[in-house]
Amino acid sequence: MTKRTLIVGNWKMHLNTSQASLLLHRLQERIRISRDIEVVLAPSMLVLQPLSLQIDRRKFRLASQNAFHKDDGAYTGEVSFTMLRDLVHYAIIGHSERRIYFGEDHSMIRDKVAACVRNEITPILCVGETQTERRQGETRQVLHDQIATALHNLTAKEVENICIAYEPVWAISTFGGILAKPDEAEKEMKFIRDQVRRLFGEKAAKRVRVLYGGSVDDQIVRGYLEIEDCDGVLVGGASINYHKFSGIVDAAYSLQREKEA
Numbered sequence: 001m002t003k004r005t006l007i008v009g010n011w012k013m014h015l016n017t018s019q020a021s022l023l024l025h026r027l028q029e030r031i032r033i034s035r036d037i038e039v040v041l042a043p044s045m046l047v048l049q050p051l052s053l054q055i056d057r058r059k060f061r062l063a064s065q066n067a068f069h070k071d072d073g074a075y076t077g078e079v080s081f082t083m084l085r086d087l088v089h090y091a092i093i094g095h096s097e098r099r100i101y102f103g104e105d106h107s108m109i110r111d112k113v114a115a116c117v118r119n120e121i122t123p124i125l126c127v128g129e130t131q132t133e134r135r136q137g138e139t140r141q142v143l144h145d146q147i148a149t150a151l152h153n154l155t156a157k158e159v160e161n162i163c164i165a166y167e168p169v170w171a172i173s174t175f176g177g178i179l180a181k182p183d184e185a186e187k188e189m190k191f192i193r194d195q196v197r198r199l200f201g202e203k204a205a206k207r208v209r210v211l212y213g214g215s216v217d218d219q220i221v222r223g224y225l226e227i228e229d230c231d232g233v234l235v236g237g238a239s240i241n242y243h244k245f246s247g248i249v250d251a252a253y254s255l256q257r258e259k260e261a
């Protein structure tokens with residue numbers, strides 16, 4: 001089974017409704033339908049509903065950047081995955097900004113992953129070490145702990161369908177944006193797949209999609225997409241720039257065409 005290359009744009013807390021609608025309109029004109037490439041947009045919660053009415057579903061899918069793990073109840077200010085299930089295919093879970101700014105810990109992330117799966121939303125689980133953890137040689141331990149706890153409640157079959165994004169915190173534009181070279185990223189992405197193999201078996205390891213994220217733009221994306229273990233990219237800052245994001249999708253097309261030739 002060949003996997004579609006996944007390009008995910010995390011718009012973070014940028015773009016109000018009309019700005020988001022305009023960006024979608026422009027991307028929609030430029031980006032072609034492809035059976036090999038899946039383009040996913042993660043706008044703010046507020047904008048999901050209007051974009052869902054505007055979006056060309058042959059070209060794009062929507063993701064939420066977060067939600068609450070309970071399906072409903074007296075949780076003032078929260079939105080549940082149950083409420084989102086008809087709007088989104090994916091949800092970004094455990095992003096480092098949520099871990100660091102909002103104190104999301106292993107158990108919250110585990111509950112959110114489980115809530116996604118229960119509501120038939122594919123989690124894009126973000127994992128990655130901080131600069132300090134990296135300097136202290138703890139990268140592998142951090143990745144192992146993040147993966148093992150987040151996937152704790154899932155079956156091997158459920159793990160087959162999820163995505164894991166390797167996002168070294170030090171490489172994310174918000175936290176410094178030091179570029180992780182593709183060969184550095186490759187080692188950790190392989191380690192992530194190996195962890196899935198160890199915990200859930202060969203089939204889950206083969207099918208799980210492993211993405212890379214950290215200051216990716218149109219100029220450097222190719223280096224990551226060429227990694228054997230890389231099934232796509234999670235893009236933050238560059239995803240709200242029309243030229244950069246469409247350039248990233250173009251790079252994925254060109255690589256696909258070269259592979260087919």
Ligand code: PEP
Nearest residue numbers: 172173213214215236237
């Ligand atoms: C992200 O938000 O997941 C991300 C990778 O951000 P950036 O591309 O801006 O580093």
